[in-house]
Amino acid sequence: MEKEKAFYERLEGKGVSRRDFMKFCTFLTATMGLSSSFVPKVAEVFAAPAQRPPVIYLHFGECTGCTESLIRSMYPWIDELVLEILSIEYHETIMAAAGRQAEEQLQHAANQYKGKFICVVEGAIATKFDGGYGKIGGRTFLEIAQDIIPKAAGVICNGSCSSFGNIPAANPNPGGYKGVGEVMGIKTVNIAGCPPNGINFVGTVVNYLLLGKLPALDDLGRPVWAYGKTIHDQCPRRAHFENEEFVEQFGSEEAAMGYCLYKVGCRGPETYNNCPVAKFNDGTSWPVEAGAPCIGCSEPKFWDKFTPFYEEL
Ligand code: SF4
Ligand code: SF4
Structure with missing residues (x-):
């Protein structure tokens, strides 16, 4: 009490x-x-909280948008909640330490909580080093991953880059970037999205703390509760799709009437995510509601697979 x-x-x-x-x-x-x-x-x-699992949060090849999405945009105080349920031992974006001190903290935390900590990874891992891609503190992303990840109790990939390689791995991919599961040969929990909705990360952690187990995952490692249905199957514009009422041009009368965005490039029929339900920014809206087609950000290789955007598949 x-x-x-x-x-x-x-x-x-x-x-x-x-x-x-x-x-x-x-x-x-x-x-x-x-x-x-x-x-x-x-x-x-x-x-x-009965327990606050220690967390080491690693950043590799990414833009930090997934961290920004998690700690800033959903609820202004979500970062406080995340800190209540997790004991963040290392996180380059929010930790006070820098340089050598930060490197020491990483080693200290990985050894102190060996076999007990959750490793959260944001960003893809470079596998080619001729161009010097991907180094922190003199060590390559791959060396850091091989040092820290085997000591973790489990790995959560926050975002499509760590989950599947995503934008760093897009053609021509000179750094040989890949997702964490592929590089390390392990199963990871993949909170896909570019960025993912913060609620999907928080919900997965709460699910674990509440029920003592990870949620059911799909064959791409994504929690089924969040990624079990397509955008298309949850979309409020779906009736327009069925009636063949399409927006053919942005700014048109059809766009103002909220018609279906399929012909201006919506990838909702091929994309599994809960955006229509979870929405963004405190449940304010989501891309399709705001008139922008879904670009399929929670699917593997979405950049290569779905570009050029804004054109019908
Ligand atoms: S806007 Fe996209 S997701 Fe919605 S009904 Fe049309 S194609 Fe499907
Ligand atoms: S609507 Fe599509 S592109 Fe936009 S966040 Fe959701 S899954 Fe990603």
Whole structure:
């Protein structure tokens, strides 16, 4: 009780009421596909965590958009919640340490929590070094991955680059970039997206803390609760697709009427993700709702497979 009281006081100190927090927990529970009876338990995971798994968060070849998506845009206070349920031992974007001190912290955390920490990876790993691609502190991405990842209890790939290689691996891929699972020959939990919705990362971690196991994954390692259906199958414009009512030009009357975006390049029929349900920025909107076709960012090789964008498949 004391723990919970202190948690709510901390949230209130940040201008977040208990009501706002419960609204978030209700939304998260529903997005995870759990019944509403789980809402108090989900709240408890944050307010009185029984355990805070240590996390080492590695950055390789990426733009840091996945971290930005997670800690900044969804709820202004989501970073606080993530810090409540996880013990972040190393994260280059948010840690105070730099240079040699940061490298020492990485080694210290990996040894101290060997076999117990969750390794979260953002970014693809370069496998060709002639051009000097991908080094941190004098070590290649591959050397860092081979040093740290085998010591982890499990690996979560945050974003399509670490999951599948994605943009760093797009043709002609001079650095030989690949996803973490492929490079290391291991199974990873893949929170796909460019960037992924922060709720998909948080929901996966909460699922683990709540039920003591990872959620069911599809054959690409993506949690089924988030990536089990296509955008097309959840899209509010679907009736227009069935009626063959299409936008053929941006800015047209058909666009203003919210017609289907298939003919201006929507990849929703081939893309598995929960954007129509989870939405972005505190549930405000999502690309198709805002009139932009889905570009298929949660699918492997989406850049090579789906470009040129804005043209019918
Ligand atoms: S806008 Fe895209 S996802 Fe929505 S119905 Fe049309 S093709 Fe499908
Ligand atoms: S609508 Fe499509 S491109 Fe946009 S975030 Fe969702 S899956 Fe990615």
